[in-house]
Amino acid sequence: MKMKLEEQILDWIETKDFDALTAAEQEMVLSTMTEESYSARRSFIQNAAHAFETEKAFITPNLETQHKLKLQLRAKNSSGKMVPFYLRSVSIKFYQVAAVVLFFCMVWWNSGETIAPEVIAKEKIVYQTKVDTVFLETKIEVPVVQIKEVIKYKELPVAESTFDVQYTSVELPMPQEQKEIPNLTDLEQEIGNSPFSNDELNQFRRGI
Amino acid sequence: MKRFQSERNESAFNEIYSRYSQRILYFMYRVLNGNEELAQDLLHDIFERIIKRPELFDTNKNFKTWIFTVASNECKGLFRKEKKEADIEMVSLQEFSFSPENLHDKIQEKQFRRALGIALSELSYVHRTTFILRYQEQSSIKEISAVMECSEGTVKSRTFNCLKILAVKLADFNPQNV
Numbered sequence: 001m002k003m004k005l006e007e008q009i010l011d012w013i014e015t016k017d018f019d020a021l022t023a024a025e026q027e028m029v030l031s032t033m034t035e036e037s038y039s040a041r042r043s044f045i046q047n048a049a050h051a052f053e054t055e056k057a058f059i060t061p062n063l064e065t066q067h068k069l070k071l072q073l074r075a076k077n078s079s080g081k082m083v084p085f086y087l088r089s090v091s092i093k094f095y096q097v098a099a100v101v102l103f104f105c106m107v108w109w110n111s112g113e114t115i116a117p118e119v120i121a122k123e124k125i126v127y128q129t130k131v132d133t134v135f136l137e138t139k140i141e142v143p144v145v146q147i148k149e150v151i152k153y154k155e156l157p158v159a160e161s162t163f164d165v166q167y168t169s170v171e172l173p174m175p176q177e178q179k180e181i182p183n184l185t186d187l188e189q190e191i192g193n194s195p196f197s198n199d200e201l202n203q204f205r206r207g208i
Numbered sequence: 209m210k211r212f213q214s215e216r217n218e219s220a221f222n223e224i225y226s227r228y229s230q231r232i233l234y235f236m237y238r239v240l241n242g243n244e245e246l247a248q249d250l251l252h253d254i255f256e257r258i259i260k261r262p263e264l265f266d267t268n269k270n271f272k273t274w275i276f277t278v279a280s281n282e283c284k285g286l287f288r289k290e291k292k293e294a295d296i297e298m299v300s301l302q303e304f305s306f307s308p309e310n311l312h313d314k315i316q317e318k319q320f321r322r323a324l325g326i327a328l329s330e331l332s333y334v335h336r337t338t339f340i341l342r343y344q345e346q347s348s349i350k351e352i353s354a355v356m357e358c359s360e361g362t363v364k365s366r367t368f369n370c371l372k373i374l375a376v377k378l379a380d381f382n383p384q385n386v
């Protein structure tokens with residue numbers, strides 16, 4: 001309640017002289033302060049406002065400040081000309097930038113190129129040397145021709161199988177020393193080294 | 209500001225600068241207890257931010273409220289960082305001699321301004337900023353509540369308390385008391 005009254009009195013101090021207040025308003029004011037206090041506060045507000053206004057004229061911004069700011073603005077505008085006009089009003093939120101960066105990191109991570117690419121590169125080299133030791137054999141199938149010797153027998157009648165045989169006598173050169181012609185019986189006795197006698201052996205002879 | 213956001217041309221920036229630079233500068237000058245050099249630096253920083261990142265401003269909101277909120281936060285951050293108070297001479301209000309017949313003289317007026325600056329510097333940051341926004345910038349209670357990020361009731365309460373304290377401290381400058 002007191003707060004409300006103070007707020008109300010403040011409004012009156014700022015806008016009305018004490019004499020301009022109604023009797024009821026004056027009564028309310030007098031319940032909290034004297035008429036002199038009311039007038040003193042009102043007068044103070046007016047004097048302070050006047051003092052502020054007077055003093056304000058002496059406090060002016062430096063001309064150098066405005067000049068510097070203009071140069072900064074020109075520099076900013078010249079650097080911003082590269083940006084298309086429809087993008088100048090576009091502002092990107094921090095979380096959007098963070099999300100995009102995170103997305104690219106995840107894509108890069110999943111692509112297999114990890115943080116330690118050198119290790120993986122070495123591992124790959126090891127595998128490559130193993131591959132080099134493998135011998136590749138290529139089979140070439142060549143068709144083999146089997147050669148068979150086929151002997152064909154032809155049966156012919158005997159009459160047809162007779163050959164014309166011509167005998168020619170060849171005279172052998174005569175030896176310079178003629179050997180003595182051995183006796184047949186001697187030859188017969190000389191056959192083999194058997195202990196049996198010829199008579200005993202003759203029984204096995206045929207056609208004699 | 210909407211035009212500057214879409215076109216980013218120099219004329220739009222010049223319009224913003226001419227409309228708000230002095231108001232922001234003087235607001236920060238008062239909040240920073242008369243440290244003009246620091247206020248000039250902060251003014252440059254605020255407008256530099258507008259050039260670099262104009263998209264920070266929500267076009268559905270009030271630009272005046274937004275830029276004063278930025279300025280207020282800059283000052284608040286500076287206070288937290290440095291805990292540096294009052295560039296002006298911290299002299300007692302009793303040092304000022306008051307002569308009612310010369311109240312409206314320029315010398316007397318200057319003395320009042322100086323006394324007002326000292327009295328404001330003795331207030332807390334939130335009370336000082338609230339008072340400056342209300343009586344220097346003529347901001348509405350709603351605008352101040354948006355800048356200070358508090359309820360309208362809190363703004364009114366702070367203003368009422370400021371008025372109470374300052375009126376007592378600067379009572380000697382009130383001709384009605386004589």
